[in-house]
Amino acid sequence: MAEVYRFIGKPTRRKDAVEVVTGTTQYLDDIRFPDLLHGKVLRSPHPHAIIKKIDKSRAEQLPGVKAILTWQDVPDWKGGTPRVVRILDRKVRYVGDAVALVAATSAQIAKEALGLIDVEYELLPAVFDVEEVMKPGAPQLYDELPGNIVTPGTPAFGHSCLTEVVMGDVEQGFREAEVISEGTFGYENIPNPIPPEPPGAVAIWEEPNRVTLWVSNQASYLDKILLFHVFGKKVEVRTHGAACGGSFGTKLMSWQVQTYATLLSRATGRPVKIIFSKEEHIAAFVLRPGSRMQARVGMKKDGTVTAVSGTWLVDTGYYSATTQAQVAVGCGEIQLMTRCANWDLKTAIICTNRNASGSVRGFGGQELKCSFIPVLCLAMEKLDIDPVDFIKKNYVKPGDGYFWRDGLWYTYRGIDYSDAMDQGAMRFGWREKWQGWLKPSSVDGSKRRGVGVGVHGNADIGEDSSEAWVRLNPDGSALLYSCITEHGTGQRSNYVKMVAEVLQLPMERVTVTPADSLINPFEYGPFGSRGTYAIGSAAIAAAEDARRQLLELVAPRLDAKPEELETVDGVVFVRDSPERKIKWGAIGYDRTVMGYGRFDPDFTLANCMITFVEVEVDTETGKVDLLQVVNTTDVGQIIDPPGLEGQLNGCLGSSGIDSALFEETILDHSSGHILNANMIDYKWRTFSELPPIDNIVLETPVASHRFKAIGVGEVATSPGPMAVLMAVSNALGVWLHEYPVTPERVLKALGKLPAMTRTGGAQ
Amino acid sequence: MATAIKKKKSLVKNLVRFSVNGTAVELEIGTLPHQVETAHTLAHTLRETLGLVGTKVTCDNGACGSCTVLMDGKAVLSCMTLTVECQGRSITTIEGLADPETGRLDPLQQSFIDHTAFQCGFCTPGMIMSAKALLADNPSPTEADVKEALSGNFCRCISHYQVLRAVMATAQGGE
Known part of the structure; x- marks a missing residue:
């Protein structure tokens, strides 16, 4: 029998509902920036080739073009796992691989400039089948990945990252079997979740080594950390997570478009926005494995x-x-x-x-x-x-x-x-x-x-770490600090709901900070199904910590022990004699109460x-x-x-x-x-x-x-x-x-x- | 002389006039930065020239319905409509549904809120505009009518079921 709560378990209005239905939710492409340049990506028409020559002179002469970057112009920043993927490389490895980046005063001019860049390719044989690609003599995509086999394991999961399931004695197991079946089957149609909002980024570079990004991503705090590593740990990164128009996992990271915008802003000294076309979204963004x-x-x-x-x-x-x-x-x-x-x-x-x-x-x-x-x-x-x-x-x-x-x-x-x-x-x-x-x-x-x-x-419901703060204000309101973008699950509203339940405040009096990595504590992001258990527990712990501090602060004023107190709707009272009560404002106009909560991984x-x-x-x-x-x-x-x-x-x-x-x-x-x-x-x-x-x-x-x-x-x-x-x-x-x-x-x-x-x- | 007159005439003609959410709009046609190019779509003009970013662009190719607006009360895809085609037309966007005086939401918008008829919300303005056109034309649609009217609206979160309920609840005699 489920417990009865004031808000939990009840349908409550999404905090962003009015914005969503009036078209005022600010998705990435809706945010306006002064002096903005528009970026576009020239993409390879070949699945595997060496760039012999790039001539950007004609494109550079097009009025409105502010920067054109090729592999020769960019730092040796790398992404991927392992980190072998250059932002722009001399080699292209798929139809759609980035060859050059253009920033111009309008998207139209940037697009026109792409057509004026002359590229000479030396074509290489390409391979598309997982078994063909492992055969001796198959084309090699990276020098660092012999046999085209990607280094197993991810550092994110530690040095003993699971790469196989080996235990017991399979020979013995097969001997015990009454039936043995075998076969080779696949799920190889590489479907694409295609969220409606295309991937994109806006970057503002500040010399000598700082970049602020507006991202449309599912895990915007992690972008900051990932990009810091891509940028050779030499660039300070701040991310603003805008409302995300769908992700389904694909926008857990969009490091490439983010680095493109960063490099173009660095080259021009102006804000640069890149929004992928739907064709780029499908052909040059995330597919299922x-x-x-x-x-x-x-x-x-x-x-x-x-x-x-x-x-x-x-x-x-x-x-x-x-x-x-x-x-x-x-x-x-x-x-x-x-x-x-x-x-x-x-x-x-x-x-x-x-x-x-x-x-x-x-x-x-x-x-x-x-x-x-x-x-x-x-x-x-x-x-x-x-x-x-x-x-x-x-x-x-x-x-x-x-x-x-x-x-x-x-x-x-x-x-x-x-x-x-x-x-x-x-x-x-x-x-x-x-x-x-x-x-x-x-x-x-x-x-x-x-x-x-x-x-x-999935045993991911308790995976990874989350942190949150909850600030109680003397006016009887609360602010949750959590670096979460709203990508459609409604979880930003659900964390407010959890905090409101702990503090017994109307949901209207609880707000959540924008997903700004500068002001918020660490947040892994809503990966998998971890939102409710992992992120939620951090928000709840922060609210409980704030509540505890509040009660300790006002207890002497009520001549009671903190554990004898309750708080509802911004009023603290003695549980057994509710007439002994005091408003949160009693802490003074010059004080707030800040609670901290953290969740540590649990895979059980x-x-x-x-x-x-x-x-x-x-x-x-x-x-x-x-x-x-x-x-x-x-x-x-x-x-x-x-x-x-x-x-x-x-x-x-x-x-x-x-x-x-x-x-x-x-x-x-x-x-x-x-x-x-x-x-x-x-x-x-x-x-x-x-x-x-x-x-x-x-x-x-x-x-x-x-x-x-x-x-x-x-x-x-x-x-x-x-x-x-x-x-x-x-x-x-x-x-x-x-x-x-x-x-x-x-x-x-x-x-x-x-x-x-x-x-x-x-x- | 004749050329000069012709030129002058064409200058006068180089305007496109229509209304957006009841406000008259007059835009010059041309290739200068402040002008509307003949190749500009209504979606582009709404978003980039008029700053009405409530209209969303997903495919920019007439396939997904995200950019749906009303033209003289009928649903059109603003990414497939050239701005110069809007001469004399009355355009309504998602920003034009709430009462401009009181700010009170359109009953359809309110119903979308009450039914949580959205997840990421990116397709929602287009959904609401398609449904608005349907209800204007047919105030008492069946569920099949609603499905038909919204069949061009793409949603990946699968808000469809909640959208259907929201629209049916707004329709006369619905739900």
Whole structure:
């Protein structure tokens, strides 16, 4: 039974609601700057080439052009993990790689100038397939990365960063198995979450070594730290996090556009703004990683997994920023959903000559499971195991352990999610609809229906550190200092809500600072689902600390002990004799009270999302319709019902469920060009095709959070794609193993079309 | 002489006049920095010349509906409309929905707030303008009508379900 709160768990108005609906929210491109220059990027038309010569003289003569920078003009600053990616390099590594930067008095002039820069390239052979690229003699993208294999592990997760799952004795495990399944499957359609607002940055450089940036990012404090390192630890960086028009993980970092704006401002002495076009956004910003896995699974009749072995190949495109982190988290997440004692899962991250993959909602685990679950399904089919029973049996249980991202072993202290799974199955009607593997739930002429289920969970809800201050003012208001941008989850309002609940102040009297790195304490940012538990706990701790100090300050005035006091609506009173009361103003007009809160990482809790889907496949046309979605989870305590509903409904778009149905980035393997880098050819779900979504949310209190709550926002997209593949396979009676299940693939599976000849990708 | 007259005439003609949110706008057409170029879209003019940045540009290519405004009460994509095409037209943007005297929000805006019909909010102005055009034309739409009217509006957060509720609650006889 959930506790009753004044604000927590109730729908409350988003603090930014009026601004959003009146168009006055200031997104990056809406902020006005005096004397502003506009930047544009000249991009490579070739997937792999050496720049032999650049002649910028014609472009420089264009009136209005203020600076043109090429690889010869910029410092040797590097980004990426490892740090091998120059801001501008003599070599280009994908179609879209930055060749030159232009700043001009208008965006139009800057664009015109791009066409006047003459570049001579020496073309190099390019490679787009993860296995081709590892072969001897394959083109090498970086001298520092022999064999095009990216250095495993990320320093951000420490020196023992998880890069594989190896434990127990797999040979013994396979001997114990009653069925062994194996195969190589992929999730290689590199879908793109495409938030509506394009990436961008505004920079103002101040000599000799300071830059202030306005960023449209999900984690603006981290930008400051990341850029400091990219700039060789020689530049002081301040970031202003503007409202972010969607991220879905992709705008965790936008270091490249930020460095472009910085360099152009440094060259011109004026503010410079760069906003990517939608084509650049799709073709030269973050894609999902490509994932291909060769796996072998041993299973017993009761669904016990006895062994998992295999190799997970991750295609990161032309460089990695966060891919090692995604591999680490993915390796942790696969253990959460597969209770197994014997593992030999190896990984490799590979560079290819295409636009880079990076952080996307589902962060590694979605990619890995979309490739791995088909292998599990083959074993379940042989043993006739219901996948819901399998998931219930194999999802992490209290007392189980796992290696998490830092390579350390953690014992899980969260709940058993079986109740949530049962309730979801009931709402969906799983027991009625499930007819067995490769069996449709119903057939009506050419229309065949099938059901599927997927699971995902992440022990990231307590990852990384957060700090916050809460300042109490004598006028009975409070200010939360937290370096959080609003990227759509409503969390800026939710932290206000948590602080208001602790202080018992109306939410109107609590505000939160702008996401300015100069004034706010450290904040990792709303990565994964850490917002509610990690960031929230820091805000709560700061509010509790401030409250404690306030009560200590006024206790003598009430002739009471601090622990005998309460505060409501800016008035402190004695709990047992409320007539003895005093306003916050009693602390004096010349004083404020500042509380500090910090959250330190804790990987012993995990969230869980199970998604049931029903599809209808038209065997004449090959079209797949999504008929029904049921998401089920347990969040401990709902903080904001409409905000949570929004997060769960988000399972469809942003390269979630729809990445199994129609979303894909189409890379031409002969030219390296992305063929659908626009929003007409890149398919997205419209209002006309909304399936019913049921979200079942249980509230089993989580003791270690003041309001018993954990987050689930990130994981909503992840269980769906594998559930769709399962549902379509069941509807048709044949296995489909490629994403997305386009009409072409459906008809091919039915033998109505010849096999496709597209090279690369999972075959 | 004839040329001079022609030139003078063309100078007089080189203006585009329309109204934005009830305010008359008169802009010179030309290639100088303060002028409207014939290639300028209405979205560009609204945002960059008139400072009305509530209209958002996502794709700039007519695919996503973010930049939707009303032209004589009908929804148009301002990124696909040239400013010079707006001669004599009446344009309404998201900034023009609230009552200019009282500041009171349009019922549709209020309903979007009450239903939390947004997440990141970037597509929201376009959604509201599309819905506004629908309700002006059809005050009692069915849910299917609303879906049809909003089918050109892109949202990645998936605010669709809450938007539908917000629009239906505003419609006469809705919800």
